[in-house]
Amino acid sequence: MKALNMVLTGVGGQGLITLAATIGRAAVLEGTHVLIAETHGLSQRGGSVEVYVRLGEVNSPLVPPGGADIIASLEIIETLRNLRFAGLSTTIMTDERLIRPNIPGISVPEVEEALKQLRSTGLRVMLIPAYRLAEKAGSIIAANMALLGGMLASGLLEGYITRSSVEKVISEMPARWREVNLKALDLGYAHVEALLGRR
Amino acid sequence: MPSRILGRPGEKVLLLGNEAIARGAVEAGLGWASAYPGTPSTEIVETLHSVSKDLGIHVEWSVNEKVALEAAYAAAISGVRSLAAMKHVGVNVAADPLMSSAYTGVEESLVVVSADDPGMWSSQNEQDNRWYGLHAFIPVFEPYSPAEAKDLTRDAFEFSSRMHHPVILRSTTRLSHTRGPVTLREAKPPVAKGSFKKNVQRWTVIPAHARRLRVELLERWGRIEEEVEKLPYNRLEKHSGGQAIIASGIAYGYVVDALNYLSLRDTVSVLKLSTTVPIPRKLVLDVLSSHESVLVVEELEPVVETWVKRIAYEEKLNTTIRGKDLVNRIGELTLETVTRAVAGFTGAEYPWKPAEAEITLPIPPRPPTLCPGCPHRALFYALKRAVNRSRVKAIYSGDIGCYSLGVMPPFEMQDALIEMGGSIGMANGFAHVDEDKMPVAIIGDSTFFHAGVPGLINAVYNKSPMLVVVLDNRVTAMTGHQPHPGTGFYATGEPAPMVKIEDVARGVGVKHVATIDPFNLKDSEKKLMDAIRYVAEEKKPAVVVARRACTLLIDAAARRRGITEPLYIVDQDKCTGCGICYNAFSCPAIIPLKNGKAEIDPALCTGCGVCAEICPFNAIRLARKGDPEWEKLWF
Ligand SMILES: Cc1ncc(C[n+]2csc(CCOP(=O)(O)OP(=O)(O)O)c2C)c(N)n1
Numbered sequence: 001m002k003a004l005n006m007v008l009t010g011v012g013g014q015g016l017i018t019l020a021a022t023i024g025r026a027a028v029l030e031g032t033h034v035l036i037a038e039t040h041g042l043s044q045r046g047g048s049v050e051v052y053v054r055l056g057e058v059n060s061p062l063v064p065p066g067g068a069d070i071i072a073s074l075e076i077i078e079t080l081r082n083l084r085f086a087g088l089s090t091t092i093m094t095d096e097r098l099i100r101p102n103i104p105g106i107s108v109p110e111v112e113e114a115l116k117q118l119r120s121t122g123l124r125v126m127l128i129p130a131y132r133l134a135e136k137a138g139s140i141i142a143a144n145m146a147l148l149g150g151m152l153a154s155g156l157l158e159g160y161i162t163r164s165s166v167e168k169v170i171s172e173m174p175a176r177w178r179e180v181n182l183k184a185l186d187l188g189y190a191h192v193e194a195l196l197g198r199r
Numbered sequence: 200m201p202s203r204i205l206g207r208p209g210e211k212v213l214l215l216g217n218e219a220i221a222r223g224a225v226e227a228g229l230g231w232a233s234a235y236p237g238t239p240s241t242e243i244v245e246t247l248h249s250v251s252k253d254l255g256i257h258v259e260w261s262v263n264e265k266v267a268l269e270a271a272y273a274a275a276i277s278g279v280r281s282l283a284a285m286k287h288v289g290v291n292v293a294a295d296p297l298m299s300s301a302y303t304g305v306e307e308s309l310v311v312v313s314a315d316d317p318g319m320w321s322s323q324n325e326q327d328n329r330w331y332g333l334h335a336f337i338p339v340f341e342p343y344s345p346a347e348a349k350d351l352t353r354d355a356f357e358f359s360s361r362m363h364h365p366v367i368l369r370s371t372t373r374l375s376h377t378r379g380p381v382t383l384r385e386a387k388p389p390v391a392k393g394s395f396k397k398n399v400q401r402w403t404v405i406p407a408h409a410r411r412l413r414v415e416l417l418e419r420w421g422r423i424e425e426e427v428e429k430l431p432y433n434r435l436e437k438h439s440g441g442q443a444i445i446a447s448g449i450a451y452g453y454v455v456d457a458l459n460y461l462s463l464r465d466t467v468s469v470l471k472l473s474t475t476v477p478i479p480r481k482l483v484l485d486v487l488s489s490h491e492s493v494l495v496v497e498e499l500e501p502v503v504e505t506w507v508k509r510i511a512y513e514e515k516l517n518t519t520i521r522g523k524d525l526v527n528r529i530g531e532l533t534l535e536t537v538t539r540a541v542a543g544f545t546g547a548e549y550p551w552k553p554a555e556a557e558i559t560l561p562i563p564p565r566p567p568t569l570c571p572g573c574p575h576r577a578l579f580y581a582l583k584r585a586v587n588r589s590r591v592k593a594i595y596s597g598d599i600g601c602y603s604l605g606v607m608p609p610f611e612m613q614d615a616l617i618e619m620g621g622s623i624g625m626a627n628g629f630a631h632v633d634e635d636k637m638p639v640a641i642i643g644d645s646t647f648f649h650a651g652v653p654g655l656i657n658a659v660y661n662k663s664p665m666l667v668v669v670l671d672n673r674v675t676a677m678t679g680h681q682p683h684p685g686t687g688f689y690a691t692g693e694p695a696p697m698v699k700i701e702d703v704a705r706g707v708g709v710k711h712v713a714t715i716d717p718f719n720l721k722d723s724e725k726k727l728m729d730a731i732r733y734v735a736e737e738k739k740p741a742v743v744v745a746r747r748a749c750t751l752l753i754d755a756a757a758r759r760r761g762i763t764e765p766l767y768i769v770d771q772d773k774c775t776g777c778g779i780c781y782n783a784f785s786c787p788a789i790i791p792l793k794n795g796k797a798e799i800d801p802a803l804c805t806g807c808g809v810c811a812e813i814c815p816f817n818a819i820r821l822a823r824k825g826d827p828e829w830e831k832l833w834f
Binding site for chain 2: 003011012020021024025027028033034035036037038039040046047048057058059060061062063064065066067077078080081083084085086087088090100101102103104105106107108109113114117120121122123140
């Protein structure tokens with residue numbers, strides 16, 4: 001099975017490691033090989049986070065520049081920072097939320113400017129309001145699952161993991177997060193189905 | 200969470216590289232594990248802690264790496280299969296017992312896990328600890344994937360047991376922090392108790408014994424060299440193209456993927472190496488004599504390359520040998536750098552073209568920062584004011600922990616920073632050679648116990664005037680909140696004896712010892728000024744312990760118990776936009792608005808209230824009172 005390369009990005013604390021591990025467990029359920037490279041330690045203290053997920057016939061954990069099939073992001077500055085992973089056929093799925101880096105006197109672009117810059121690349125971009133959808137589902141904690149719902153609906157994960165195995169993994173999470181996460185997954189899924197004109 | 204590493208044999212589970220190492224140790228019948236935390240090694244012993252009760256084995260956070268290794272060594276020479284884990288620089292701290300452990304050998308397995316950090320994701324250097332294997336005569340095993348990490352760890356125990364010799368298992372950040380599927384195997388019943396058999400000839404390295412032990416060590420090394428040839432993890436995948444790649448440890452995975460992308464997997468031979476010290480000579484010889492050119496792909500230093508070239512020289516072979524001329528020596532290997540090297544070696548075309556997405560917008564960097572509500576921020580703020588108001592010139596002698604972030608603006612209060620415990624050690628030197636300035640050592644609680652105490656004793660003995668500020672946030676925060684001797688609890692959550700920093704300071708003879716709450720800025724400033732005056736006048740060391748728990752611990756506890764935190768807001772009418780709160784204090788929860796005024800993000804505010812103390816215009820006030828229980832969580 002051809003390798004599927006993903007870069008998941010955002011800021012420490014947004015739940016990207018859980019997002020990757022959910023994909024990973026679903027892959028194990030499906031019998032799909034998977035390797036996930038994470039950022040731990042110092043880099044997590046409010047800094048940029050990049051998680052690499054590779055599915056299929058893979059023997060090593062990193063994604064080369066230009067080699068990502070999907071870049072999925074919960075923060076727009078980090079989306080732009082990680083565009084080096086985009087090749088000609090990369091799909092970018094991102095929330096438009098912007099989190100200001102904590103540096104005295106730093107100048108930060110406006111969300112609109114960032115979106116304009118993103119669109120100007122000519123790459124395939126799907127905006128997923130993961131935070132808004134998660135809030136609707138019950139808690140912004142589930143923004144990562146809303147993003148995952150969108151990724152599943154895009155069809156790009158087909159042949160690697162299925163929605164039902166993801167739901168099975170979520171249903172093994174601690175009870176208090178189960179419902180919110182499933183709901184957020186569903187809302188993310190529906191959002192992208194609508195974007196693709198399937199709903 | 201019930202530990203996934205205790206699943207049924209045959210079960211396939213998703214494990215982090217470090218969890219896989221822990222599982223491998225369990226499958227080998229591990230009875231003892233000790234470690235001092237350090238990224239990227241921490242999760243190995245953290246995972247073993249989570250199963251220690253179930254298995255009835257001894258698992259501990261030791262005070263530092265040296266003690267962790269000494270204790271594991273003692274368990275191993277008493278017949279218990281033992282593991283000591285540490286980050287690469289931790290091996291420097293433990294180097295003394297490491298060297299001797301090879302001289303004496305061991306009774307049962309001793310596996311020392313060294314988790315190296317190529318790329319310096321969270322370290323001060325990227326030393327390649329395979330050199331330690333060569334230096335100490337200890338074999339080095341290097342797995343390439345989580346699945347192999349599990350099996351190789353188990354077999355490292357078997358190897359160590361069979362050879363009666365310690366083994367270094369070398370991991371790296373990428374392996375330790377990569378998750379992958381791992382199939383569990385049967386675990387040997389753990390043996391946690393042993394019996395030390397007195398044998399002074401063997402266990403005491405006085406010169407008379409050590410001279411004989413050195414002879415025996417080299418004999419044993421000869422047998423080890425033969426044994427590594429038989430390990431199934433070293434294997435030659437031979438093809439007829441005349442070119443071969445020798446790939447050690449994680450390089451193997453990158454090489455296989457690179458060859459697949461370049462459509463060369465069936466043309467180029469690959470020698471997979473999992474034991475790089477000592478190198479399996481016969482396999483290398485086979486490769487050298489059956490190929491025209493060989494590329495050595497390994498992370499960091501040319502350890503394998505040097506040996507391969509030496510073998511070629513000794514065997515008078517003129518095979519072309521390439522390595523660090525094509526493969527990066529600085530930073531970690533990546534699929535990109537390895538594919539470029541393999542493409543360069545074979546003449547194939549590099550496969551990936553990044554999209555030409557031109558970014559004109561300046562992208563601001565996002566370095567890690569002190570968290571909202573971090574007591575270190577308040578301490579830095581108070582300390583800076585105390586130093587300025589005392590009119591002393593300070594040398595901020597820095598150390599390693601979350602407070603290392605004080606090196607960055609706005610504080611810039613880490614002037615020299617080299618390794619753990621170095622703040623106090625260096626202050627001893629500054630104190631005597633640069634008498635115009637006052638050394639201010641800034642050290643965390645965990646670091647104080649780890650390597651700070653000898654420096655403090657030195658300061659008392661050698662009369663080194665210095666202010667030592669111990670930032671006691673009640674935990675080893677940077678590596679993910681492990682307990683230490685000052686916390687009063689174990690990793691299992693059970694209560695433990697508590698060693699008090701003030702008692703240690705007084706006990707070693709420090710006469711001026713004070714305790715402050717960094718959230719109380721005025722009192723902190725005053726007591727810090729008192730201590731500075733004492734140091735200036737008495738020419739002796741003073742210790743100030745700044746005690747406030749890590750905000751992340753409080754945040755988690757509050758959430759778990761449903762305790763409401765206080766919340767602050769900015770009164771926009773009173774705010775003048777002076778910027779003190781978001782620039783000079785630099786709390787990430789305080790956001791500058793377009794008009795320069797401040798706003799507090801309620802999702803980020805932890806309710807510490809320090810910003811309300813520093814605002815010169817009283818523009819920040821309590822919007823929501825916290826639960827009375829909240830204040831109690833902190834101490
Ligand atoms: C020899 C060595 N061992 C371990 C580490 C990893 N490490 C970095 S900081 C740190 C401890 C920090 O704890 P503490 O001093 O309490 O400060 P905090 O992070 O809690 O502020 C550790 C263990 C290291 N850098 N060097």
